[in-house]
Amino acid sequence: MQVYQDQFYIVDVDPSNDQLSFIWKKGHPEVDHERFVAACCNFIGYGFEYRSDKILIDTLNFDYTPTPEFYAWQKTKHHDRYRKLGIQRVAYVLHEEYVAQMNNMPQDESSFVTRYFANTTSAEAWLNQ
Numbered sequence: 581m582q583v584y585q586d587q588f589y590i591v592d593v594d595p596s597n598d599q600l601s602f603i604w605k606k607g608h609p610e611v612d613h614e615r616f617v618a619a620c621c622n623f624i625g626y627g628f629e630y631r632s633d634k635i636l637i638d639t640l641n642f643d644y645t646p647t648p649e650f651y652a653w654q655k656t657k658h659h660d661r662y663r664k665l666g667i668q669r670v671a672y673v674l675h676e677e678y679v680a681q682m683n684n685m686p687q688d689e690s691s692f693v694t695r696y697f698a699n700t701t702s703a704e705a706w707l708n709q
Contacts, residue, residue: 583626588615591623593630597708600624600632604642611644620658627665634707635662638673638700663691670694671703 584591588608592601602623611619627635646654662670669692674682676698683696697703 583630584622589619589623591626593626593632595630598631598633599636599704599707600627600630600634601636601638603638604640606641606643608643613647613650616644616646616650617653620654624658624661624665627661627667633666634669634671635667636671636673636700636703636707638703640673640675667692669707671707672696673700673703674698 581593581595582590583593587605588611589605590601590603592603593599594601600623626632672682672694674696679696679698687694695703695706697706
């Protein structure tokens with residue numbers, strides 16, 4: 581069920597399996613750090629509203645390159661919201677050439693597990709195990 585859409589992304593919620601999806605649309609060159617952080621905050625807010633415990637983030641159409649400042653914010657502030665929400669699993673859908681590299685990077689999985697996939701079908705299958 582689509583709960584939000586703007587020119588950059590769509591937020592879907594599947595209450596039957598407590599899944600929150602964040603899907604980037606094609607062509608958003610005007611996204612900057614502030615807009616990107618605002619999009620991430622808006623997205624996770626729906627997780628609190630719909631009590632999601634798993635997240636799918638589809639970045640196949642993502643054109644923006646996040647700044648180092650974003651990654652610092654994500655590890656502290658944003659992931660703290662994931663933990664407060666009780667997120668168990670996070671699946672990213674990426675271009676296939678990045679999947680193995682990202683899955684082999686060390687991860688802090690103290691409260692939720694993150695995995696990377698080349699397609700939505702595989703990501704959703706893992707989220708719903």
